[in-house]
Amino acid sequence: MSATQKMIALHGGLLGLLFVLQFLLPAYHHGNLARVMVLASYAIGYNIMFGYTGLLSLGHALFFAAGMYGMGLAVNLGGVAPAPALIAGVLAGVVVSAALGLLALRTAGVAFMIVTLMFAQAGYLAVLYFGAYTRGDEGFVIQQAQRIMWGIDLSDPANRYFAAYALFAICLLLSLWVVQRPFGRVLVAIRENEERARMLGYDVFRHKLGAVVLSGTISAAAGAAYGLLFGYVGASFASVQYSIFPLLWVLLGGAGTVLGPFIGTLFMFYLIDLSSGLTSAYMLIAGVALVVLTLFAPQGLAGELRSRIWRWLP
Amino acid sequence: MTMLLSTRGMTRYFAGLRAVHGVDFDLPEGQIRALIGPNGAGKTTFVSMLCGRIPPSEGMISFGGRDISRLPAHKRINLGMAYTFQITSVFARLSVAENVALAARRKVQGADAVARAVQGALDKVGLGDRPDQNAGDLSYGHQRLLEIAMGLVQEPRLLILDEPTQGLADSEIDAFKALIRDLSKSATILLIEHNMSVVMETADFVTVLNFGEILAEGTPQEIHADAAVQAAYLGTG
16 A cells, blocks of 8 residues: 555544444543544644644634634624534634734744733633623533534534534544645645755745645634534633643643544543543643653654654654 | 856855855856855855845845745745755655655646656655655755755756765765766756865866855866965965
């Protein structure tokens, strides 16, 4: 098999497996996996910027929340149907990420991290400040009646799983396609050696901006879907915690690999889920597992797989 | 003679240190020009201003009859300049072929055409048998050759080579001289070089920089006989 065939087999195999699992899993894990797929879509967005372009953002909750509130406010205040509300969420992501990119990309390295962190905090505070519309910390519920898209009730677990699956499949295939394209190759070149990429004639700023907008838009789509599928929109999703999560998921799964975000999200979700069943000090177990993984698999799970066995892994 | 590249009054200060001062430089189309001078003479600073890595403190540059003084680096490259780094600066974690492909893709469209251009460039520099190796695993000399392949695959009008033979073995230097002569059929070449045998055997014309100013210009033979150059650089022995 050529590398391309292997790649298609592996990623197609994962999507096939996830499709079949919805009929086999018990209700609890069925629900979990739907959640993991939406969060993994968020991580896929994060990975475009961090894993492939080398831009470490500490403020991705801004994009996730932009999508979530773009969707949620359209439903709650505008009385809009779910489909246009989802589009509103995605558009909010495009606008916010383009604006952030234009400003934050004037900086690099640590300054870039700080600037993205600060913008995300400003976004979080804005959600609290406009509590009259956003209901602040408390958030608001999206009623079941408001979650019926094209006659499909998204609060129903089977439909919800399938919607999460569709979102995840689109994000996975999009990221797989982008990183094979010349555009994606240039992003990797920028990550590896920005000055060299510039001296090959590439407009580094424009490529980075493209990466930020793509990353922010995917993250916003995940945020919008999360709010719609699980019926709740709240300020905690705009907090710094939700900026750190995708970083952890991507690091654990393997930054700069297409499958890494999913593997990392799944791993972390079940690590916390299982350890919280054993002890109330579950974050300690999670923390130790993270330290061990960083020590022995610094490139993340999929990253180690690539450097040891599957060199063709995209 | 039409000038491909001209500078007037090129000057660069680094926090009070005058690295390059008032350089008027003309490079005709099709020439192989060597730029020589002692360490710290301002050679790399000068060519870095040409291709836009460093903005000049003063002065203007024209390329192909167009004032490019204010263009950012990537636009100058797109006009037909290619620059190879003095300190090898390949994409170490990417394959040899991908390094060259990144350089080729701006000019060549389509995966097959890119692959052909890449293989052609690698064959020219003698790396055609190792396209899948990680660039970082190549020996230093091979990384220098990879740099040159990345330059020539862009089919530039002007190829700027910053100390390309540094760290090459003697046999590799002989191959390099032949390569330069071959490249000069299609491109103008500006070569920063310390190895005098390379300068004498390949260059049509030589510019000597010293303390950031042009000390002398002439054919290799004239430069070799020039007393001032002897004193500043070549040694009196």
